[in-house]
Structure formats: C-alpha cells, structure tokens
Amino acid sequence: MTDVGAEEAAIGQLREAFTVCVAAGTTGVLQVTGDPGGAILFDRGHVIAVQTSGAPSPEVLLLRSKLVPESEWNAAFAAAAATGAPMSAELISRQLVGAGELEALLLAALADAVFVMASGTVDEYRAEPGLPDCELALEPGAEAAWLVAEASRRIRVLAAETSGHDRWIVAASGAVRPGVMLGGGQDEILALADGRRTARDIAFVLGRGVYATMLQLDRMRQAGLLSTVSSRPVTDADGGERGRGAAGGESDVAPGLPRRRQDRPSALRRPWAQGRASELRPPFSLLRPRSAWDGGGDQAP
C-alpha cells in the first residue's frame, strides 16, 4: 500500500507553496527537495515547466514516443540555439508538432510531474527569483491550483491499488506466449516487465506519463498479466539469504532479481509526516512581487 500519510503531507506542502507563489505573482523557481523532488518554474504566478527525475520531460515524451525523430529534434535545437527562438516555436514552424498538440503535451507533462512529486515526499522547498533557460515552456502557464487539484485526484484514484509506483514490475508466469499479441501497448510493457523496472522506469522507456502507465499496469495486474515485488531479500553477514521482508504475497519472482524496499524505514520518515508541516515556511521574501516586474499590470489570481 502507498504511504498515504506522507503523500498527503507532500501534496499539502506543494499546495501551500503553490498558493504563496500564485498570490505573490512569482517569477522564479520553486526548488523542492525530496523524493523525487524537482524544480517548478513559475512565470507571473503560473507554472510554465517542471523538472523532476520522477517523470518524463516533454523532450522525453516527444523523442521516446517517436513523435519527433531524433535527427529532426537535433536540427530544431541547433536552429533555436542559433536564433534564440524558443524550441517550441521551432518545432511548430518545422511542422514537427502542431501548436495545439504541443500545448496539450506540455500541460500533460506538467500535470504528470506535479502528480509524481505530490506522490513522493517533500523535505523542504525554497523559492528562487529568476527563470533559467527552459527548452519547452508552456505559454501561457498553467494554473497552479488546477495542477495540485489534479494531482490530488490522481492520488485518490490510485489509492485503492496495491502496486505502488516504487515497486519492481514483473511479467506473470505465462503472460508472454509466443505468437500471441495482446495489443493496446500491453506487449511492450510485458517486454519491459523483467523485474528491473518500476512504473516510472517503464514510463520513461515508452515515453508516456507515469500516471497513465500506472493505470495501465494496474489493469494488467488485475488481469493477471503482471505482478510486483514489494520486498527485498535480507542477507546475513555471509551473503546468504535469510528471508524476505513483509510483503503482500507478491513473490513470484525468480531469485537473483533486484528488490526494492517498499516503505522507508521509520528512521527516514520526514518530520512533516509526524505533524510538523505547519512549522515550515519558505523564505518567500526572496520572490520578486509582480508589480515590481511589470509596473503593476494584471493582478495575480
């Protein structure tokens, strides 16, 4: 089962941080330290990009899905770098992706990244003024409140499943049958389900969002095509295997495959999981108020 307490704390932290950034009309980077953590880029209180190791970036989504060939991407990147034009404009002008299609993809990537960050843990966050270069920024930016609400919805949807997104995915015995194609992307997933990848890892390989991947993995698990490893073998001083940790009976994995600890040891749980979240306040005095940026234009929402 997922750690509901820690996830509720993480999304609460993000909601709090987002609320302040929106109210301040932030233009800067919200650095979030945690697991996976990441950086959220704000432009006048709207989210234009998210960088995290937990979810595929727009570039990964475009390249891994083959929507944009690598050679075309490289050419567009070189041209954008030479002219200073945004990468998004270059991709659209070269008709590698439509404007609407790209906007939808960027928004989907933002939602997926915030969902993944909200599903993990937040150690601390800090707002930094100024925007770094961003290859594919959503313009105009997304409503931060919507991103948090959507992340919360996705967490609720996944709350009932037993296979958390930090478990190793394994094809069930007999799921892969020679000459039999299941379709719907299931064959690709079964080919990757070798016990060495998590849902996040599979999402990266396929160039899909983590949330969508998790939903499909859960459906395949319910259909008996996949199982997950939720425990790791405990070895003694001589390297011999003593036994397995607590698990949900999901152990139909060949010996020798890597294991991942499902739950963090209590010693590593963050203080906010124990009720200290309200004591944390980011140094938002570092943020430049929007009125100082544009002479007092539209008010922040």
Added chain:
Amino acid sequence: MADDKLLAEMQALRERIAGLTGAAVASRDGLIIREDIGDLDPDNMAALTATALAISQRLASEAGQGSLRETLTRNTGGYVAIYAVGTAAVLVLIGDEGLDITRLHRESRAAIDNIEALLT
C-alpha cells in the same frame, strides 16, 4: 559472498537514485567483476568502461586538472557515469534521461568506498 554484497551495493544504489537503470563493476583491464545491467552486454561494457576511464584520466591530466572524479556521458537516451574504484577497478552507472544527477553525485562517493572495501 563478496559478489552478493557487491550486487547488493549496486542494487541499493539503484534504489536510492531515481533513473539509475544499471550498474557494473569491472577490473581495470576490462573484465567484468559483477553486473546488474539487464540486457546490456557486460563484457562489452566492462571493456569500454575500463578504456573510457583510462582515457578520461589521461584527459584530466593533460588538461592539468588534477585527478578524475567522474566521467559523465550524456546521450539522447540517458547517461553513463564512470568512476575509478581504487587502483584496480572501475564502476559504471547507467541511467535514463531522468537520472537524478544531484543524487548521483551525492551517493556515488560512499558507494565507491564501499565497493573498494568489498574488493580488497
């Protein structure tokens, strides 16, 4: 068994670092010692890793920049990081596009020390 502890060390790294998809320890002369790299060819990886380390160390010296800390190759499909382990071995870490580079830097040093201790 030292081999199992080596494997456990590499698996622990994969658990701590998001995006780390494989790891292997090889000798300086390009022979695989222990690997957890999935479908990749361990012998080829071991040979190339040892060679890459040697070249990178030479580059660092030639550039007058002291000793090599890390060789990080960034590719369209991910990253390959190489570290010297003592004087007799080399560690190669393979990651996807979302590899947590910050955590990699933080975790690799302790892992290298642990692996070196296991090999001696």
